[in-house]
Amino acid sequence: MASRRHALNPSKVKADLGALETNPPPEIFQQRLELRRRMSVVVFNLLSAVLLTASFVPFDCWYLAYVAMVPWGMALAGATARRWALLWAWLAGVLFWAVNLYWLWWITLVGYFALFIYLSAYWLVAALVLRAAMRRNWPIWIVLPVVWVSLEYLRAYVLSGFTWFYLAHTQYSRTWLIQIADLTGEYGVSFFVAMVNGAIIDLMISPLFARTKGQKGAGLRKLNFAGIPAVAVVAAALLGYGWWRVSQKTTSPGPVIGIVQQAYPIALGKKSEAEDRILQSHLDASEAFYGKGCDLVIWPETMLPPGLNVEVVGGDPANMSEGALQAREYAQQVAQMSWRLQCPILAGGLTIHLNPDPLDENDRILVKNSALWFDRTWKAGPVYSKVHPVPFSEYVPLKRSCLWLHRVLRWFVPEEMTQLEPGDRLVVFELAAHRDAGRPGATWAATATAPEAKRKWTLVTPICYEGIFARLCRQMINQDGPKADILVNLSNDGWFYWQWARHRSLEYPQHLVQYCFRAVENRVPVVRAVNTGISASIDSNGRIVAEVRDPQKKTRHRAMVAGALLLDGAMKDGAEFLPGHGPKLLVDNRITLYSRVGDAFAMLDSAAAIVLTVMLARKRGHRPDKRTSR
Numbered sequence: 236m237a238s239r240r241h242a243l244n245p246s247k248v249k250a251d252l253g254a255l256e257t258n259p260p261p262e263i264f265q266q267r268l269e270l271r272r273r274m275s276v277v278v279f280n281l282l283s284a285v286l287l288t289a290s291f292v293p294f295d296c297w298y299l300a301y302v303a304m305v306p307w308g309m310a311l312a313g314a315t316a317r318r319w320a321l322l323w324a325w326l327a328g329v330l331f332w333a334v335n336l337y338w339l340w341w342i343t344l345v346g347y348f349a350l351f352i353y354l355s356a357y358w359l360v361a362a363l364v365l366r367a368a369m370r371r372n373w374p375i376w377i378v379l380p381v382v383w384v385s386l387e388y389l390r391a392y393v394l395s396g397f398t399w400f401y402l403a404h405t406q407y408s409r410t411w412l413i414q415i416a417d418l419t420g421e422y423g424v425s426f427f428v429a430m431v432n433g434a435i436i437d438l439m440i441s442p443l444f445a446r447t448k449g450q451k452g453a454g455l456r457k458l459n460f461a462g463i464p465a466v467a468v469v470a471a472a473l474l475g476y477g478w479w480r481v482s483q484k485t486t487s488p489g490p491v492i493g494i495v496q497q498a499y500p501i502a503l504g505k506k507s508e509a510e511d512r513i514l515q516s517h518l519d520a521s522e523a524f525y526g527k528g529c530d531l532v533i534w535p536e537t538m539l540p541p542g543l544n545v546e547v548v549g550g551d552p553a554n555m556s557e558g559a560l561q562a563r564e565y566a567q568q569v570a571q572m573s574w575r576l577q578c579p580i581l582a583g584g585l586t587i588h589l590n591p592d593p594l595d596e597n598d599r600i601l602v603k604n605s606a607l608w609f610d611r612t613w614k615a616g617p618v619y620s621k622v623h624p625v626p627f628s629e630y631v632p633l634k635r636s637c638l639w640l641h642r643v644l645r646w647f648v649p650e651e652m653t654q655l656e657p658g659d660r661l662v663v664f665e666l667a668a669h670r671d672a673g674r675p676g677a678t679w680a681a682t683a684t685a686p687e688a689k690r691k692w693t694l695v696t697p698i699c700y701e702g703i704f705a706r707l708c709r710q711m712i713n714q715d716g717p718k719a720d721i722l723v724n725l726s727n728d729g730w731f732y733w734q735w736a737r738h739r740s741l742e743y744p745q746h747l748v749q750y751c752f753r754a755v756e757n758r759v760p761v762v763r764a765v766n767t768g769i770s771a772s773i774d775s776n777g778r779i780v781a782e783v784r785d786p787q788k789k790t791r792h793r794a795m796v797a798g799a800l801l802l803d804g805a806m807k808d809g810a811e812f813l814p815g816h817g818p819k820l821l822v823d824n825r826i827t828l829y830s831r832v833g834d835a836f837a838m839l840d841s842a843a844a845i846v847l848t849v850m851l852a853r854k855r856g857h858r859p860d861k862r863t864s865r
Contacts, residue, residue, distance in 0.1 A: 276314045280327035283307035288335060290405040292744040300405035301431040308379065308436035311362055312369045321362050328358025335400060338731045338740035342503065345647055346627060354397070357386045364844075367851040369440070376462030378847065379433035380426040385844035387425055388837040391704065395626045398703045399745060402428040407748040411477030413755055413777050417827035419836035420705050421752040426840065427469060434462030481776050485758075489721065489820035490530035490668055490692055492762055494800040495520045496770040496783040497538070500732040503649050510540040514565060516797075518572050521580070523799045523815065529578045530668040535766040536604070536699050536727040539584025540565045543607060544618055547587050566609075573611045579666065580609045583698060583725040585653070586618060594638065601656040604629065606696040606725055608664055620658030621698040623707055629655045661711050663719055667691045692822065694721040702726070703749045705756055706834060712757045713830050720822040722753060726765040732795055739794040743769050751777040758825040762802070768794035772802050772817055775825075781817025 286303035289296045307327055314320030332351035339347040361382050368378045383402065391398050403424035406412050415423040497516050499508050517534050524532055540562060542548070548563040555563065573580045586605040593599045604624060608616035624630045631648055633641040645654075668690050695711040702708060702724040712719045731742035747769045754761045754773045761773040770783040771793075783800045785792040804819035806812050 273314075273316070273319055276310045276319060276323050279306035279310035280323040281330065283310075284327045284331040284334075287331060291335070291400060292404075292407075292748055293741060295408065297405050297409060300402060300428050302435060304379070304429070304432040305435045305439060308365065308375060308432065309439050311366045312436070312440040317366070320366060321359065324362035324366075325355055325359040328355035331355075331358075332400075335741070335745075338733075338742045341733055342730050343628070343649075350397070353394070354390070357390060361386055364848055364851065368847075371851070374433070374462060375436045375440075376430055376433035376465065379436070380429035381840055381844050381847060383429040384422050384426045384837060385841040388422060388834065388841050391706070395623070396704060398705075398749065401425050403752065404745075404748050407751040407777070410481060410776060410778055411474050413752065414477035414480040415473050416752050416755040416777070417480070417758060417825075417829050420756055420829050420834055422834065422837040422840065424752075426836075427473060430462075430469065431466050434466045437462050483825070485825050486775065486821035486823050489760065489822040490666055490690075491528050491801070491803045492772075492820055493521070493524040493527070493529045493532040494762065494764045494770050494772075494783060494802070495532065495534050496765060496768060496799070497535075497797045498767050498795045499729055500734050500767055500795070501727070501729040502734050505734065511565075513538060514540055514568065517582070518568060520797070520799050521572055521576065524576055524578075524801060527801055528803065529576055529801070531578055531666055532573075532576060532580045533723055533725065533762065533764040534580065534582035535764045535770070536583035536606075536725040537585060538727070538766060539569070539582050539607065541585040541602070542587040543569070543584055544586035544588075544605065546589070569609045570611060573609045577611075579611070579616075581664065581696065581723065581725075582607055582609070583727070585655075586620065588656070590656075594634075602653055603658055604655050604698055605658070606698060617662055617664055619662035619664075619696050619698075621655070621701060622658045622661065623701045623704065624655045624657050625700045628652055630657065661695070661714055663711075663714055664694050664696065665691060666694060692720040693717075694723050695719045696723045696725055699724075699726040699728075702753060703746070705753065708753050709757060709830060709833055712759055718757065718826065718830060719759065721820065722750075722757075722759045722761045724750060724761060724763045724765075726763065727767070728765055728794075729767045732767055739768075739792065743767070743794040747771060747779070751779065756827065756829045758823040758827050758830075760820050760822060762820065768796060770800060772800070772820065774818075774821060775823035781812075 283303055283306045286299045286306070288294070290298075290300035290303055307324060311320050311324055314323075329351060332354045336347065336351055336354075339350065361379075364382050365375065365378060369375065387398075387401050390396070401421055403413070403416075403421040406424055406428065412427075413421075413424055415427075419426070495517050497513070497520065499513055501507060517538055521532050521534075542559070542562040543566045547559050548566045550559070552560065552563065569580055569582065583604070583606055586603045586607070588601045588603065590599050590601045603620035605618050605620045607618050610616045621629075626632060627644070627648060629652070631641055631645045631654060633644065648654075695708075695714075697704075697708055697711060702722075708722060712722060726746070728743055728746060731740040732738065733740060743765075746765075747763070750761045750763060750771075750773055753759075754775055755777040758775045760775050761771075763769070763771050763773075768783060771779055772781040774780050781800060781802065782793050783796065783798045785796045785798075799815055800817055801815060802817045802820050804812075805816040812818070
């Protein structure tokens with residue numbers, strides 16, 4: 236039997252190529268990517284939710300943030316069914332928020348569902364604008380960052396604000412890149428990450444070939460890759476600026492600060508640890524700083540027993556109630572420790588005040604979440620009360636404007652959650668260190684009679700949730716007069732430890748990384764004292780330089796561990812810090828553009844987003860012609 240020939244016929248191949256040149260198939264010149272299978276749209280959206288989750292802590296795959304939104308954008312552009320595309324663009328947001336805010340469900344199930352549904356609405360809004368822009372062939376490398384950053388900025392204000400999971404937070408460990416935050420705030424970093432995603436989306440959804448004008452058939456040209464050189468230029472500028480800022484020598488030695496972290500979780504329906512035991516544990520932990528040259532010791536939020544403010548403990552003991560006398564005794568114990576350490580103690584606690592304008596008999600007492608300063612006297616010194624309490628947990632709104640609705644909303648908040656009154660003013664604490672010039676690291680002197688080097692620093696104390704708001708921290712740091720030297724965050728994240736499963740939730744690192752941007756924005760070092768962790772020190776370039784960790788070398792746990800950290804720079808053989816010690820705090824003399832103008836970049840971006848949206852709404856979006864371009 237004769238064997239079959241498999242060789243190609245050259246004449247036939249040449250004829251086929253000629254036919255393709257004369258009459259090319261329409262797929263070559265298709266104007267847009269098309270995803271005709273609905274399951275493809277589903278998979279692309281789910282892939283984006285997974286990639287974006289992996290780019291945040293604790294996974295820290297920061298590089299995935301630059302492609303995480305690409306499948307989501309491709310699904311928006313390519314889906315042939317508009318409603319299906321928008322539905323799954325929104326559901327991708329639902330999945331992302333539901334998974335990443337899981338640590339809320341054991342605190343408030345109703346609040347958890349309400350929050351992730353609300354937050355996913357931002358994804359839907361972005362999808363509506365982006366799909367309309369795609370239909371008109373607008374450059375997504377411009378549209379995506381403008382829209383996404385404007386929605387992040389809006390999210391910082393609506394319902395008092397929620398700034399979790401900005402795109403910028405994926406890049407907290409890229410020190411050079413995030414230095415732009417001292418000009419634009421964290422929004423500049425988010426803009427760049429979204430810009431890269433947009434440039435890749437443009438490449439993926441556009442045609443690979445297009446007819447060149449004046450050439451029929453064989454003329455092919457590549458698309459306009461404007462987004463790629465733009466991204467390259469911006470990346471080079473950001474990294475160059477970051478290198479310059481990090482290499483500047485603008486710091487000077489700051490105070491020696493001791494951080495106390497204990498591990499007392501909080502759970503609804505479960506009895507908390509006794510307040511006297513919590514106090515004693517912090518007093519015992521502070522003993523580690525005795526004789527170590529401490530200038531200040533800080534304790535986390537709400538670690539003091541309630542009512543240690545002067546209004547309660549400063550009266551005549553003969554006229555005090557039993558509770559007030561007990562509070563007075565607690566205040567004296569803290570003052571005695573301050574005297575023993577020869578330095579002030581800054582600690583968080585609830586303060587109690589008489590209400591000058593009560594609504595009824597149950598409204599005679601006001602409770603505030605405060606930071607109290609103890610300076611070797613049994614009477615607390617300056618007090619800062621939290622001006623931005625957490626809505627629907629620390630306070631229920633509408634108490635003064637619509638009492639009946641306030642009571643309805645209060646019904647959804649567990650009774651165990653004490654309702655707090657917001658503070659009415661910001662406070663700057665002044666710290667004066669007196670050192671014996673003859674003994675490096677000598678203790679803080681009780682008088683100023685001996686030879687000494689004296690230095691004063693100022694610090695501000697956003698409490699817990701307040702520290703995530705760039706605008707509030709900027710306002711605190713840049714009050715009347717020179718900027719504050721140090722930002723001290725007192726937090727209690729004990730709610731987010733699941734006691735029944737002994738689970739250290741991801742809320743802890745998610746909360747921590749936001750302070751890298753607070754440090755860069757105003758060029759101040761940040762020190763955090765957090766019950767259950769993560770307590771840390773962050774330098775003015777946004778680097779996490781020290782943390783309270785599990786003393787056991789086999790683990791790297793930073794949450795639900797008890798310990799103390801002294802920021803004095805003590806090292807072993809000049810190679811590594813001694814256990815329980817960290818780098819000395821360095822204060823920075825730079826004044827940033829962000830300190831002067833605040834969120835001007837985000838405001839301009841939001842204005843551009845409004846103009847862009849109006850333009851899209853005024854004219855009907857262009858739908859690409861499915862016919863072959865001739």
